[in-house]
Amino acid sequence: xxxxxxxxxxxxxxxxxxxxxxxxxxxxxxxxxxxxxxxxxxxxxxxxxxxxxxxxxxxxxxxxxxxxxxxxxxxxxxxxxxxxxxxxxxxxxxxxxxxxxxxxxxxxxxxxxxxxxxxxxxxxxxxxxxxxxxxxxxxxxxxxxxxxxxxxxxxxxxxxxxxxxxxxxxxxxxxxxxxxxxxxxxxxxxxxxxxxxxxxxxxxxxxxxxxxxxxxxxxxxxxxxxxxxxxxxxxxxxxxxxxxxxxxxxxxxxxxxxxxx
Numbered sequence: 001x002x003x004x005x006x007x008x009x010x011x012x013x014x015x016x017x018x019x020x021x022x023x024x025x026x027x028x029x030x031x032x033x034x035x036x037x038x039x040x041x042x043x044x045x046x047x048x049x050x051x052x053x054x055x056x057x058x059x060x061x062x063x064x065x066x067x068x069x070x071x072x073x074x075x076x077x078x079x080x081x082x083x084x085x086x087x088x089x090x091x092x093x094x095x096x097x098x099x100x101x102x103x104x105x106x107x108x109x110x111x112x113x114x115x116x117x118x119x120x121x122x123x124x125x126x127x128x129x130x131x132x133x134x135x136x137x138x139x140x141x142x143x144x145x146x147x148x149x150x151x152x153x154x155x156x157x158x159x160x161x162x163x164x165x166x167x168x169x170x171x172x173x174x175x176x177x178x179x180x181x182x183x184x185x186x187x188x189x190x191x192x193x194x195x196x197x198x199x200x201x202x203x204x205x206x207x208x209x210x211x212x213x214x215x216x217x218x219x220x221x222x223x224x225x226x227x228x229x230x231x232x233x234x235x236x237x238x239x240x241x242x243x244x245x246x247x248x249x250x251x252x253x254x255x256x257x258x259x260x261x
Contacts, residue, residue: 003176004179007183011235014234024049028042044074050244051148081143081158093133099129140159142244188228
């Protein structure tokens, strides 16, 4: 599947099931307000949306209740997979930060007071690190999808599964993510505009220095963030499901075909 096909199919599936997917995502974001258990519920519901989207892709749709029965027993595996992924990125960031420090020290010792050469050397190092980071992100993008769909798979196995399936497809996945960001960008812009409007209106009504202003402002910002996140999440989870379908078909010959709607 081409980059355009993946994105358009994600939008089509989300459009056809907007009510159920958005409702699930909204509940998931509300669960984020509850530490640990709520985070696990959020992760499981995100995986549930991907499972539902994958069922649409392979023309074997499931009801929400049927899919939930398969996903819910793995709730803590979703959380653990998220923690492991976070630790991987944290470790890479720490190693990258230390490497940047030593690169800067080495460039300073090598080029002395020539700040232009030092800055250019550091810029090249930062770009190299960003390329590595983005490639890592692409390899670990679909972790929750095999966890939601495949049997007898745990958190660490899901990470390995994502790594294996995305091998050789990193460039295409990066373009898909880039286009997905462009599709989501209008919602982000609207949220930023709403945030500024809310801040200005509340400062005039309640006074910018009052405690009530900060209380109402943060409550409204949280509400806007939850709503916008719930609006975008199903699109991304559907896109992950389609990427999973595509890379698995290429590597394991599933022989699945997209439904022609």
